[in-house]
Amino acid sequence: MLLSMGAEELMRLKTGAIAFLFVLLSAISALAQTATIKGTVKDANGGMPGLAVQLKDSETGRKYNLKTDKKGEFFSIGVSPGKYDVAVSKDGKVVYTTKFQVSLNLDVNQLDIDLTPAPAAPAGQEAPQQPPPQAQQPTQQRKLTEEEKKQIEEINKKNAEVTKENAKIGNLNTQIKEAQADMTAKNYDAAVQVMQQAAEADNGQHDQVYGIYGDALLGAKKYPEAIDAYSKAIQLGAASTRPNSKQMLASYYNNVGQAYARTNKIPESVGAYNKAAEQDPTRAAQFYYNEGAVLTNTGKVDEANAAFTKAIQADPTHADAYYQRAINSLQKATVDKQGKMIPPPGTVDDFNKYLELQPTGPYADGAKQMLDTLGAKVTTGFKTKK
Secondary structure: OHHHHHHHHHHOOOOOOOOOHHHHHHHOOOOOOOEEEEEEEEEOOEEOOOOEEEEEEOOOOOEEEEEOOOOOEEEEEEEOOEEEEEEEEEOOEEEEEEEEEEOOOOOOEEEEEEOOOOOOOOOOOOOOOOOOOOOOOOOOOOOOOHHHHHHHHHHHHHHHHHHHHHHHHHHHHHHHHHHHHHHHOOOHHHHHHHHHHHHHHHOOOOHHHHHHHHHHHHHOOOHHHHHHHHHHHHHHHOOOOOOOHHHHHHHHHHHHHHHHHHOOOHHHHHHHHHHHHHHOHHHHHHHHHHHHHHHHHOOOHHHHHHHHHHHHHHOOOOHHHHHHHHHHHHHHOEEOOOOOEEOOOOHHHHHHHHHHHOOOOOOHHHHHHHHHHOOOOOOOOOOOOO
8 A cells, every 4th residue: 555655646746847938038138239439639739649538338337448549539339329428538647527428310429529728717707617518410520531431331230230130039029928928828829829930030049939939839748849949949058158048058958858758758858857957056956856756757766766866965955855765765665574664774764854844845744644654753843733
């Protein structure tokens, strides 16, 4: 009776796909458009060469460091739009500051700075302040060189491409939100249809799209197709330099591990879970537990317990791993001459550890029944109900 009860517990073991939809909407973000800035720094004698002109973004703190040429002129492409604090320095000393707005609406943002000293004011009056320069279309300014025109043409072309790509990303994120809502409602077939369209539009650019597509296929029980989608996500994600790329890869490996298990490709499933643990050690306990669940459900209890042990090593507070390791261990229990069941060493300790960690957990009653059947005591301080 005991062994059949243990088998029933084994059948309940499930692995779970890891959701990462919330990561996607921030990961596929809009690309930035940039602007062009041009200007002159002069005084009463004309253009001032060799001056440092620094633009510091008032919000992000990003700096653009420019230098005036022999005519006192400076020029830069690739400047992000926004409000800037401008500082002009000579020989390392700041001699002028102002604020300036860089706009995408202008072909060239003109910033001209006149350091000519203001005329002396009559006695008893303050000298008039020079108004800060503002961005404006160039008037009566020197003509752009052919090289500068070429640079502006290239930046405008890039901005047009960015605008097109941002529209595409916006559509992808809309489709992802729709698919997410479908999956939340367990309408997986609809989610598959939406994400298939998204994948076709994406054309192999964003690993996150294929990861979500794999989730929808997994929910729809289209396991071979899910494996293909996750494999594409892994291929693209491996080349990513995003800060969270390893965490995303770990999720892809975990989820494809589940898809492999559903198609009875156990070695591939185990390999995927191990790779998930390598990519994100902070979640290794859950990945090894999922591996143990797959192996348990296929009757490989020794390999399963090795996986549960790795889960416990990664996280000594993973209560379910203790319980499932104990259940598996009962498969090797013996019976003495008096008919008493003798569990393998460590089995009783595992049941007690589970009760210590999860005294009211979903397996608490089962653990108490097992300990009672084995004639062992609960040693965690957890009291049975009278």
